[in-house]
Amino acid sequence: MQRMTRQRLAVSEVLAEIPEFVSAQQLHEELAERGVAVGLATVYRTLQTLAAAGEVDVLRLADGEAAYRRCATRDHHHHLVCRACGTTVEIDGPTVEAWAGLVGDSHGFTRIEHTIELFGLCAECSSEDALDAAVEDGPARSDGDR
Amino acid sequence: MQRMTRQRLAVSEVLAEIPEFVSAQQLHEELAERGVAVGLATVYRTLQTLAAAGEVDVLRLADGEAAYRRCATRDHHHHLVCRACGTTVEIDGPTVEAWAGLVGDSHGFTRIEHTIELFGLCAECSSEDALDAAVEDGPARSDGDR
DNA sequence: GTTTGTGCAAATATTTTGCACTTGA
């Protein structure tokens, strides 16, 4: 199973080049712009496959849209995303796991699973003051300037 | 503004009685079952209002559905939810904020915002061994017994 | 050649919105 098709290749390729999280819709547009016609349904199916294989991370945006991103390591980990420039840092497991486990323990919970995403401004973007004002009224949007 | 209507009262009442997270759809059904006819759109609008006022918590389920739950405190906080019985513990802010801030700092990020949800088995459910087997083959699924 | 993958369009599902009508203060 798992044949290598032109479409699958294109999706992987685009994912490899984009470091930020993209929604299936964005990915589909990106492909179209590159002249590679891939059906939207295929994009969804491919992303599901990749996600199941642990090759991409899935995260739910605040508005319920699913966002995908290629994964450097296949270990379980989380992200710290700059909401201005999209830079993403992978938070190394141990810290998070330990913390989550601790909180769970202190309440008598076992088999803890977690959903954790951190958003902020990276060092570079923090220094650019122009943003300060802009961030005031539209903070959570990870809009697509790409 | 903010008039007290029959519908709004009904929604608040149901939310007050249900300790777990419910989706707008479930809430709508529940209302119908009680003989109180409230339009689905109204349920959504009411929940949005309540959420904006900080009177209910919103959390995104793994499938993108939004779930609401009345909030004990109006402070910012997170949840530790038992995936077997639905018991919910509110994790007190300081711990989480401090941890999130720390992680952010160590990567030079500022203005950290976060999305954190923990799921596990509470003390009571952990002891019921029947679950152990069931959990074994479907671990990552936050499946919908609802 | 057979089985897996694809494209399209239609189906689902969830949430939002336009608009005329109600109703609470």
Place this chain on the structure above:
DNA sequence: TCAAGTGCAAAATATTTGCACAAAC
């Protein structure tokens, strides 16, 4: 009174699925 709130149905979004066809192995 009269603006805020509601109901309904239609719209907008996001994602899934059925099915005939194409392509990979």
